[in-house]
Amino acid sequence: MSTPAMVRPRPVHRAADLLAAYLPGSFFYSSATGSLLADGVHAPVRAGHGSRAAAVSEALDAAAVHGVEDPVVVGAIGFRPDAEASLVVPAVVRRAGAPDGSGPAGAPASAKWSITPRPEPEVYADGVRRALELIGAGELDKVVLARCLEVTADQPVPVPALLSRLVRLNPAAHAFAVDVSAPGDPAPRALVGASPELLVSRRGTEVVANPLAGSLPRVADEAENRRRVAALLASAKDRAEHAHVSAQVAEVLGRFCVDLDAPAEPSVIGTPTMWHLSTRITGRLADPTDPGSSALALAEALHPTPAVCGVPVDRARAAIAELEPEDRGYYSGLVGWSDLQGDGEWVVTIRSAEVCDRTVRLFAGAGIVAGSDPAAELAETSAKFRTLLRALGLEGTA
Numbered sequence: 001m002s003t004p005a006m007v008r009p010r011p012v013h014r015a016a017d018l019l020a021a022y023l024p025g026s027f028f029y030s031s032a033t034g035s036l037l038a039d040g041v042h043a044p045v046r047a048g049h050g051s052r053a054a055a056v057s058e059a060l061d062a063a064a065v066h067g068v069e070d071p072v073v074v075g076a077i078g079f080r081p082d083a084e085a086s087l088v089v090p091a092v093v094r095r096a097g098a099p100d101g102s103g104p105a106g107a108p109a110s111a112k113w114s115i116t117p118r119p120e121p122e123v124y125a126d127g128v129r130r131a132l133e134l135i136g137a138g139e140l141d142k143v144v145l146a147r148c149l150e151v152t153a154d155q156p157v158p159v160p161a162l163l164s165r166l167v168r169l170n171p172a173a174h175a176f177a178v179d180v181s182a183p184g185d186p187a188p189r190a191l192v193g194a195s196p197e198l199l200v201s202r203r204g205t206e207v208v209a210n211p212l213a214g215s216l217p218r219v220a221d222e223a224e225n226r227r228r229v230a231a232l233l234a235s236a237k238d239r240a241e242h243a244h245v246s247a248q249v250a251e252v253l254g255r256f257c258v259d260l261d262a263p264a265e266p267s268v269i270g271t272p273t274m275w276h277l278s279t280r281i282t283g284r285l286a287d288p289t290d291p292g293s294s295a296l297a298l299a300e301a302l303h304p305t306p307a308v309c310g311v312p313v314d315r316a317r318a319a320i321a322e323l324e325p326e327d328r329g330y331y332s333g334l335v336g337w338s339d340l341q342g343d344g345e346w347v348v349t350i351r352s353a354e355v356c357d358r359t360v361r362l363f364a365g366a367g368i369v370a371g372s373d374p375a376a377e378l379a380e381t382s383a384k385f386r387t388l389l390r391a392l393g394l395e396g397t398a
């Protein structure tokens, strides 16, 4: 079994050192398994939907032939099949352990802000009603509807400080910052976030996925939080919403794995702002030497899970295109890294924003199934925005 890149013996850095060294244009990723900072571009990886995993393996092989030691590919892929992707073999990679809560916290930006919801909250709630009609008519079983907050400051938003605060406030999350600048952007564009959701990781033969779906906002009062956790576990609506995701993830991984372990009952995980039903699914790869079983190949086979799209997937995509006025861009896509051995870690791009100069575009979505309540779904998206709003120093706004 190959040793995962992030735990290979390395010159010792602390996650806080990597965060302090992060500059706009770098790639940063941290999770409970370690941290990675990548700079420069040895080679970009250009490939479309369906051929990315193969292009990534080729780019990694070519980088190894060119003498790059332990090459990795890092980056992000957008939601739609024809969406943008930003994948590179970086020139320099530094690794460290998991964030330990130390390091720069970065003061909240003191800028003046204006916040524009897109669409207006009532329009989002109307979209939920329309989705419920489609579900009632038997067109759909589940669809995830998202909305956007466009936040504009009176000065450029400092991405390093925002990233540091995201990591400090969400030490257990999969935190990331990816340069997603594209031709035509008025300034460099960064995708930043603190996702609670592991799409898939692969280390040697071991595969792990941790789908989430079915949520309630977390509050300050601990007795109320205990009630919410119990309510979530007891809610038939939330369990049905969750089961769509856990079943699809287990079905897809079952094509690649032997010894798949998919618990029948969800548990609850907490983030600083939310409670989610969660299922940790593990498996052993049938053929780890097959390039078609790389971490990114698994991620592409899973994406989009019903945690961000819906069931059936094509009708859910069509409903999203009809009911969401804003293009999702990188939101609800995937972010992560893959190495030469095919190991890697890819997370669902949620609790995220795209930052370009003075503008921050936040997205948050909620799964709609029979029994969903438009006001509760709207409140759920507001609560999900809190991850980024807190990091921006804009707590209490949505």
Ligand SMILES: C=C(O[C@@H]1C=C(C(=O)O)C=C[C@H]1O)C(=O)O
Pocket (backbone or CB within 6 Å): 144, 146, 197, 211, 212, 213, 214, 215, 276, 307, 308, 350, 351, 363, 364, 365, 366, 367, 368, 384
């Ligand atoms: C779509 C988002 O989150 C996803 C949807 C969830 C839900 O509908 O309950 C829960 C966690 C995530 O899988 C988001 O945060 O924007």
